[in-house]
Amino acid sequence: MLTPFEKFVFFILALISAGFTLHGFVTIIRTIRLGRPAPPLKNLPQAFWKAAVTVLLQRTILRTRKLLSVIHMALFFGLITYAFVNLMDVLEGIVPGFDLVYSGKHVPGAPLALVRAYNLISDVMSGFLLFAITVFLVRRFILKDKALTYRENVLLYPKVKAGGPHKDSLIVGVFVIMHVSAHLMSQAFRLAEGPDPWMPLASFLNSISGASQIGVHIAWWVSIGWVMFIIPYLTRSKHSHFFMAPVNLALAKQNPRGQLDPAIPLKVIDGKTFEPGARVITDLAWKRILDAYACVQCNRCQDVCPANFYGRPLSPSALEVNKRYLLKDATFGGHPELLQAPLVEKVISPEAVWSCTTCYACVRICPVGNEPMADIVDIRRRLILEGFELDSGVQSALQSLATNGNWMGKGRRLRGRWAKELEFPIKNAAEEAVEYLWFVGDTASFDERVLPNTRMVARIFHQAGLDFGILYQQESNAGNDVRRVGEEGLFEQLVEQNLAAFGRAQFQRIVTTDPHSFNTLRNEYPQYGGRFEVEHYTMVLLRLLEEGRLTVKQRLSHYLVTYHDPCYLGRYNGVFAAPRKLLERIGVEFHEMPRNCENSFCCGAGGGQIWMGKVPPGERPAENRIREALATLQSYAGNGKKQLFIVACPKDMIMYSDAVKTTGSEGKIEVRDIIQLVAEAVGVVEPVSEAGA
């Protein structure tokens, strides 16, 4: 089809395009390799296979925004089809006589059915693509969907602030429209023998335009010319997403969610030494750099971020986008000195760094497997090491943890004091062998508002004849939130203290009250040599009921309840069933909130937030959650049942009891620990002296 001169021009342009594309990819790969070593990956072929299936089924995208996800699907399959279409178009251009219209009847030996299928699919997909890209362009530029924007207070890289990502979207949007239209027109101009039933769209266009040889040439050049421009451009835009997202998904975190990557890479190569944590972008693991190229700024992470929810200047998506713009300027833009720019100046504000609750919602929701939370913890680690002025509450919590082993400023010896007010003694696991070592945790050991629940757990374990003990003053904070606030050294000290205490004790498994302790004991202590079976008390209670060691004497059908999944129990460790089965056995009327299980909304206390001295104004996540619970239960109310907000975490008891007060919901809903319901159902009561105190 093409004239020899046209072919010559095409080969020259294709060569230039391929050169820029190669340069783009080599630059990206080199940049990623500047990052620190990441934890080694296992079973890569399997991981890539899994990622391919996930991408083809668009599984991770369909988690939320269902309608837009389906349109993304049309775009995705459209572009995949077009990779093939472009190949065919090029072949039609350069191979004499290769012509696929009219089912390829002019090509000797062409498989009729296959060509028909190709013609139909590419024709229909062209329509889908045009539709999908139009929807996305209308959403971004006409409806100006707020989900695609950032809060005023979020730090943005100058080019991001100037609308760089929107420009990228516009360029790629215009490309898709022009490219697809041009391809369709080139097909339409080819139909000299009337309509082709296997090419309905092209036939329709042909009915308007008619056939034209010059038209074919022009349309072909517009269609293929765009491709030769856009492919190298993609490597330099946020649409590196097209190539890097599937790769990133295949290389995504393999370790348990609750296991943070260490502050210094475990695998140290070439005798390099590393300062813990991240000051500049190359201090991050290579996977964190890859994250930036995979992100297409859909902002789903921002939607689920509790910090962003209440107006804090944190957007996980902005972090990724800023990173990519910084990398682009440092590499393609010729400013390598930017690689040495502090992250807290260029990509995320210190205030945003300190407002993360480490709830993992952003990582869970990310369709491409990014871990913005891991960047934040790494940045915290270095800030702490370099003497960044900490929030006074965080600092005094850390100082108390270093001296007393708890964050409340209470003496170590007072840790087991709550047990003295029980009617029976609790074994000291450091002195006599027990089956269950109960790791109580700070809040459950010291906070007056939680102590009645702690004692109730003890009474029920006692009633069930469980052989259990506690470590009294030898228990220290498990360090989950210490690690997530970035104090790796203190975390290691606490781990050592606890492992030493465990070493003095004899037990078969650990049960915890606190989901945060549960998480680090289960997922992180093994890396320090502490391999134990760890359970949350809801899991143990369920087993005691199932084994008949506890019996429900009274079904609590007079309660109308909903349940809040604690981040570190649910999203991090997948313990969704035990508390729900408990509620079922107890016989309460139970209804799910819209955000439940994996989608549970953080109470706002995690990652050290509960220690913060300064609390900014605005509706706090816990208050929003109480309103969600009230709205959920409202539709079932009216039968006089008492409404309860059930928690399974000592911190939640505090956060939500406060939120009930601050939202003026007293009398409408009451916060109870699941242990209180179990106690009522199995008929264990507080002795009068304590109840009256």
Add this chain to the structure above:
Amino acid sequence: MHIVVAIKHIPSIADELPVRHNNIDFDSVDFVLNEWDEHSIEQAVLIKEAVGGTVTVIGVDVIGELDNALHLALAKGADRAVKIAAEEPGADSHQQAKWLAEAIQNMSPDLILSGVQASNDLDGQLGPLIAAYLDLPYIGGTSAIEVTNGKAMVLKEFPGGIGMRYEIALPFVAGVQAAPKPPRYAPVSKVRQIAQTAKVETIEPGEGESGGLRFLKMAPPVVTGHAEMIQGTAKEIAARIVELLKSRGLL
């Protein structure tokens, strides 16, 4: 510029204070760095960061565990750590001041800082006594010290939010009420690293009595009575209050 910070290791009040044989049971209580000393260390490091020099931290090792506090001070920016190995947990501020003054005398300091008080004695005497032994001027209750050309501008706090600025020639002794900035946080990894590498110098305490106070007796406060919780309806409670006020001749 040589700044010497005199610190105290005192019983922690995070625990309940066990009393035995008329005194604190020193074996069953943790010792911690005096809270005000955290400010005097911070103040010293801030001066050093502003004008250069070295910071020496010195304290009486009353129970043999002062190293932790000294390592913490080194992690925060002090250059030299010295302990006076006395192992006398009950040593009061008079005794400690005598030992400290004798040791500091040989260090030719330009400025001596101490926490303005400590929660064990609460007499605020350590600084003034060191000043008296060394025959130096003393200023207490400082909230900011800036050093320039052999002189210091000192902000001293008075009750009622009144502050006064003093210009004082070096050397002198200051009792620090607060550093101008909150004491910095020392990351545990840094403290542990210092604990492995840093050397704490040990000196023996001097001979001789310090005079001062003589310890007679210590006992927990005796509970003499407690509040009566009035219960009942509003009317009953009101009646009871009136009755009580009348019985005390107040109505």
